[in-house]
Amino acid sequence: MTATTTRPLTVQEAIETRVSIRKFVQEPMNQGDLREILRLATLAPSANNVQTWRAAVIQNPELQVKLQEVSYNQAQITSAPAVIVVYSDMEDALDTLEDTLPATMSEADRQARAAGFRGRFQDQDVAQRGQWGLTQANIAFGYLMLAARSLGYDTVPMLGFQPEKVRELLGLPEHVQFVGLLPIGKRAEDGFPHHRHSVERVVKFY
Numbered sequence: 001m002t003a004t005t006t007r008p009l010t011v012q013e014a015i016e017t018r019v020s021i022r023k024f025v026q027e028p029m030n031q032g033d034l035r036e037i038l039r040l041a042t043l044a045p046s047a048n049n050v051q052t053w054r055a056a057v058i059q060n061p062e063l064q065v066k067l068q069e070v071s072y073n074q075a076q077i078t079s080a081p082a083v084i085v086v087y088s089d090m091e092d093a094l095d096t097l098e099d100t101l102p103a104t105m106s107e108a109d110r111q112a113r114a115a116g117f118r119g120r121f122q123d124q125d126v127a128q129r130g131q132w133g134l135t136q137a138n139i140a141f142g143y144l145m146l147a148a149r150s151l152g153y154d155t156v157p158m159l160g161f162q163p164e165k166v167r168e169l170l171g172l173p174e175h176v177q178f179v180g181l182l183p184i185g186k187r188a189e190d191g192f193p194h195h196r197h198s199v200e201r202v203v204k205f206y
């Protein structure tokens with residue numbers, strides 16, 4: 001399988017050929033493809049359809065230099081034409097729950113459903129429920145990587161950065177929790193071959 005493709009890869013092909021890429025071809029992202037990758041990620045499932053993930057898309061070399069400085073100087077951040085900063089905003093999700101409910105639902109039902117869901121979190125502090133929201137947002141992060149690969153792009157998921165500094169750089173609220181950074185573009189080098197546990201090593205069958 002080559003790095004670029006003229007048709008979307010199947011899910012199986014995208015999974016098989018996704019590897020972390022840290023050196024990218026120096027050309028801007030096709031903006032239509034970028035939007036499509038982000039749209040596909042919005043289709044990720046989440047508990048109660050709560051949809052906690054949010055993203056900041058950076059396609060600005062100066063800002064990427066600053067982001068790299070707070071990411072242990074990892075060069076893939078400035079090599080990539082774009083970096084998607086994925087985070088979870090559980091507070092915004094809770095404040096706007098009604099938006100996640102189908103328009104076919106009556107107003108009374110929408111309000112009741114939203115109130116019931118908010119009630120589940122009222123005894124948790126912002127950090128605790130933020131952690132719950134993060135587990136939902138991680139699913140969308142996986143979708144982003146595979147959607148990108150399906151359309152012929154490459155990525156590298158990253159948690160090697162200073163969250164407080166990234167928060168400050170992007171002007172994000174204190175309560176948001178980061179899923180990860182995702183430099184994205186076309187590969188300019190090969191990644192490493194997959195080296196994974198076998199199914200037998202990690203799965204018990206009952």
Ligand SMILES: Cc1cc2nc3c(=O)[nH]c(=O)nc-3n(C[C@H](O)[C@H](O)[C@H](O)COP(=O)(O)O)c2cc1C
Pocket residue numbers: 018019020021022074156157158159160161180191192194
């Ligand atoms: C949550 C997460 C955080 C990661 N953080 C970094 C990082 O900060 N820098 C980096 O170079 N790679 C990072 N990686 C990439 C892993 O090293 C890589 O996924 C793993 O070695 C498997 O290789 P593959 O992605 O090529 O299959 C991260 C991966 C994940 C899933």
